[in-house]
Amino acid sequence: xxxxxxxxxxxxxxxxxxxxxxxxxxxxxxxxxxxxxxxxxxxxxxxxxxxxxxxxxxxxxxxxxxxxxxxxxxxxxxxxxxxxxxxxxxxxxxxxxxxxxxxxxxxxxxxxxxxxxxxxxxxxxxxxxxxxxxxxxxxxxxxxxxxxxxxxxxxxxxxxxxxxxxxxxxxxxxxxxxxxxxxxxxxxxxxxxxxxxxxxxxxxxxxxxxxxxxxxxxxxxxxxxxxxxxxxxxxxxxxxxxxxxxxxxxxxxxxxxxxxxxxxxxxxxxxxxxxxxxxxxxxxxxxxxxxxxxxxxxxxxxxxxxxxxxxxxxxxxxxxxxxxxxxxxxxxxxxxxxxxxxxxxxxxxxxxxxxxxxxxxxxxxxxxxxxxxxxxxxxxxxxxxxxxxxxxxxxxxxxxxxxxxxxxxxxxxxxxxxxxxxxxxxxxxxxxxxxxxxxxxxxxxxxxxxxxxxxxxxxxxxxxxxxxxxxxxxxxxxxxxxxxxxxxxxxxxxxxxxxxxxxxxxxxxxxxxxxxxxxxxxxxxxxxxxxxxxxxxxxxxxxxxxxxxxxxxxxxxxxxxxxxxxxxxxxxxxxxxxxxxxx
Numbered sequence: 001x002x003x004x005x006x007x008x009x010x011x012x013x014x015x016x017x018x019x020x021x022x023x024x025x026x027x028x029x030x031x032x033x034x035x036x037x038x039x040x041x042x043x044x045x046x047x048x049x050x051x052x053x054x055x056x057x058x059x060x061x062x063x064x065x066x067x068x069x070x071x072x073x074x075x076x077x078x079x080x081x082x083x084x085x086x087x088x089x090x091x092x093x094x095x096x097x098x099x100x101x102x103x104x105x106x107x108x109x110x111x112x113x114x115x116x117x118x119x120x121x122x123x124x125x126x127x128x129x130x131x132x133x134x135x136x137x138x139x140x141x142x143x144x145x146x147x148x149x150x151x152x153x154x155x156x157x158x159x160x161x162x163x164x165x166x167x168x169x170x171x172x173x174x175x176x177x178x179x180x181x182x183x184x185x186x187x188x189x190x191x192x193x194x195x196x197x198x199x200x201x202x203x204x205x206x207x208x209x210x211x212x213x214x215x216x217x218x219x220x221x222x223x224x225x226x227x228x229x230x231x232x233x234x235x236x237x238x239x240x241x242x243x244x245x246x247x248x249x250x251x252x253x254x255x256x257x258x259x260x261x262x263x264x265x266x267x268x269x270x271x272x273x274x275x276x277x278x279x280x281x282x283x284x285x286x287x288x289x290x291x292x293x294x295x296x297x298x299x300x301x302x303x304x305x306x307x308x309x310x311x312x313x314x315x316x317x318x319x320x321x322x323x324x325x326x327x328x329x330x331x332x333x334x335x336x337x338x339x340x341x342x343x344x345x346x347x348x349x350x351x352x353x354x355x356x357x358x359x360x361x362x363x364x365x366x367x368x369x370x371x372x373x374x375x376x377x378x379x380x381x382x383x384x385x386x387x388x389x390x391x392x393x394x395x396x397x398x399x400x401x402x403x404x405x406x407x408x409x410x411x412x413x414x415x416x417x418x419x420x421x422x423x424x425x426x427x428x429x430x431x432x433x434x435x436x437x438x439x440x441x442x443x444x445x446x447x448x449x450x451x452x453x454x455x456x457x458x459x460x461x462x463x464x465x466x467x468x469x470x471x472x473x474x475x476x477x478x479x480x481x482x483x484x485x486x487x488x489x490x491x492x493x494x495x496x497x498x499x500x501x502x503x504x505x506x507x508x509x510x511x512x513x514x515x516x517x518x519x520x521x522x523x524x525x526x527x528x529x530x531x532x533x534x535x536x537x538x539x540x541x542x543x544x545x546x547x548x549x550x551x552x553x554x555x556x557x558x559x560x561x562x563x564x565x566x567x568x569x570x571x572x573x574x575x576x577x578x579x580x581x582x583x
Contacts, residue, residue, distance in 0.1 A: 124257055126520065131249060138245040260513060260523035264554035268301065270294060275530055275549025277445065277462070277489065277505075278362045278376075278403040278419070280321045282534035282547045287328030289345065290536065290545060292553065293319035298333055300345065303538065311348055312341075323364035323371075326409075328539075332371055334361030340373050342385060356381050356391045365405035365414070370429075372414060374402030380416060382429055393429050397436070398422060406447040410454040413473055417444030423459050425473050435476045441465040448491035452498055460488025460502060468502060470517075482519045484512070489533050495541030496562050503546055505531030511546055513558055525556055 229236055233244050240247065272295035274281065281293035290301040296314040301307075314335060321334035330351070333341045338357035343350050359376035366372075370392070371383045380395035380402055397416070404417030413434075414426040423437040423444045442462030450456035456479075457471040468488060470480040487505035494501065499522065500514045509532055511525040530549030537544050542561055547553050 127254065127257070134249045135242070135246050138249065139242060142243065142245065258522070258560070260525075261557055262523065262525055264525075264527060264556050266555040268553040268555075270547060270551050270553050273534075273547055273549065273551045273553075275533065277443070277487075277531075277533060278401055280323070280363055280403075280534070281319065282536050282545065282553070283322045283324050283331075284536040284538055284545060285324030285328040285331070285345070286326060286539050287324075287345070288539055289324075289328065290553075291322045291324060291331050291345075292547070293322045293333070295319070298322060298331070298343075309348070311343055311345065312350065320360045320362050321364045323366060325366045326368065332364050332366070332373075334364050334373060334375075336360045338375060338377070340364070340371070340383070342371075352385075354383055354390050356383075356394075359401075362401065362403050363405040363416075365407045367407040367409055367412075367414075370407075372405055372407065374405045374416060374418075376401040378402065378418070380405070393431055395426065395431055395433075397424050397433050403443060404445040404447040404459075406449055408449040408454065408457075408473075411473070415447045415449070415457055415459070415473075417447050417459060419443045421461070421465075423447070423471075425457075425471075425476075435473070437471065437478070439469060439478055439481075440467070442487075446488045446491040446502065448493050448500070450493050451495055452493075458491050458493070458500060460484075460491050463487040463505065468500075468514075468519075480517060480519070486510075487531065489531060490535035492535055492537050492544065494559050495537070496559050499559070501535065501537075501544055501558065503532035503535045505533075509548065511535075511544070511556065523558070527554055528552070 238244065242250075270292060273292070274295075279293075282290070284290050288303045290303065291311070292299050292301065296318055298311040298319055300309045300311050302309075311331070312333070317339070318336040319333055320336050321332075323332045323334075324345075325331070329345060331343050331345050333343060335341070338355070338359055338361060340354040340357075340361055341350055342352050342354075357373065357375035357377055357379065361373050361375045363374035364371065369384060369386050371385055372380060373383065374380050378396065378398050378400060380397075381391040382393035382395070383390070384392045395416075398418035398420050399422075400419035402416055402418050404415075406415045407413075408415070412428045414428075416424045416426065418424075421438065421440050421442055421444065423440060424433040425435040425437075426432075427434045437459075440459065440461040442465035444459055444461060446458075446460030446468075448458045450458070455472060455474045457473055458468060459471065460468045463486075466486055466488065467481050467483050468491070469478050471477070472479050484502065484504060486507060488502055489505055490503040492501050493499075498516045500516050502512050502514065504510050504512065508524075508526060509528045509530060511532060513522040513525075514520070515522050528546065528548040528550055532546045532548045534547035535544060540561060542557060542559050543555055544558055545553055545555050
């Protein structure tokens with residue numbers, strides 16, 4: 001009853017009245033949290049003042065059992081005894097990037113940098129890794145570990161080298177092996193070297209204790225026993241944190257990496273160029289004329305003038321192989337009917353036609369006046385073009401088509417590859433092979449003799465094999481092999497450097513330049529849409545031409561020119577080129 005009387009008193013006042021929804025409340029809370037008397041009337045002015053003071057009151061510091069008030073945390077930039085990570089307010093890349101890239105701006109950028117790639121970057125990385133390895137080896141072991149000086153580092157006269165004929169004795173460094181040993185008793189460099197014996201710590205012998213000397217440090221150093229060190233290159237007089245051998249590696253001249261253009265500088269149309277793995281239709285003669293077999297015709301392209309001449313047109317036959325004689329004056333042509341024709345390239349006149357094969361002749365090779373032909377009938381014929389006889393020797397060793405033939409003019413050895421996955425080495429004109437290699441698991445068409453080492457042969461297998469193998473024809477052993485990942489169609493050695501060019505089939509149809517013997521890829525050239533079946537090199541050794549079933553011939557500049565002194569930018573020319581220079 002008292003509650004209803006209080007409510008009726010509020011409504012009966014003629015001034016501002018409270019809404020009727022407050023009827024359910026039994027009590028009103030005052031400003032200070034105390035309950036008003038239920039019978040007192042509420043002053044609207046006092047209520048308004050109390051609400052205003054409540055809104056602008058300073059919050060109390062007392063902790064409430066409810067959630068703490070949300071306020072912005074103050075950033076602590078001081079240093080304490082522990083690290084508290086912060087999610088915002090600090091750029092970690094700018095704070096901790098101590099060694100920016102050489103090409104990056106001074107202020108680190110948040111954008112993702114492009115990772116360099118390509119053969120040029122790969123060459124720089126390999127050079128940096130090689131330098132780092134030499135520096136670490138030199139700093140840890142000094143001259144105690146036998147090591148081979150890289151060929152790309154020429155000796156510097158300012159620093160002593162272990163490979164120089166004149167050596168400087170440094171008593172501060174021990175030698176392994178000792179100097180008094182002869183060269184015949186030295187251990188090979190391939191063996192694991194022994195731990196170098198260096199006097200890092202020197203202790204007093206027990207005899208000195210018995211004599212009454214108790215000084216912990218000896219009065220004479222080991223170096224003073226041999227007298228003063230007069231070697232200016234000794235580490236005793238060096239103000240650098242690294243020794244002189246390391247300085248020689250770092251300050252020595254470095255060969256810049258060779259950039260190989262990935263775009264052919266010339267493309268020629270070759271209509272009717274056969275897409276047949278077992279044929280050899282492209283050859284570049286020493287007279288700088290390129291011979292190409294297109295269907296029943298053979299065309300000659302002069303590299304100097306750019307002119308194209310038709311050598312022949314076989315009316316009822318198809319050209320299956322083309323090969324120039326070493327002098328570049330005559331060209332041999334193999335046909336689909338098993339014939340071998342000799343043509344005079346200057347007069348465009350056929351000199352003779354030789355028989356003997358019963359199937360197409362897919363491989364030809366010259367060795368001076370000896371012409372060797374290989375056919376699908378599994379036979380190999382040696383022909384002396386000076387004699388009227390059709391053939392001189394008949395070789396039968398392969399069980400399927402002979403698709404690769406290469407003569408080594410220096411050693412007089414012939415290498416033959418066939419579709420029976422066999423690689424055979426024949427000595428001169430003997431009818432029995434010296435070696436039969438069965439390591440390849442596919443047809444062996446790609447064969448190339450090294451012009452720098454006379455008994456080194458490279459061979460490549462087909463789709464099921466995909467490997468390039470190197471052979472020592474003196475010992476009859478395989479020295480190295482590498483899986484290329486695709487069909488190996490052709491191989492040719494560089495005349496100016498110890499590098500190898502290979503052409504491939506599916507899936508990239510690429511041309512690869514390899515560094516021998518490390519077999520690192522110097523460049524990978526693409527552009528052909530069919531497998532690259534044909535390969536030839538220019539007489540100067542700078543350009544290679546490739547042909548494919550896409551009916552195009554592409555010319556690539558892969559190597560540098562040999563200088564007049566017989567030593568080019570890649571380290572040296574061939575043996576014949578060096579001997580041909582008159583001083």
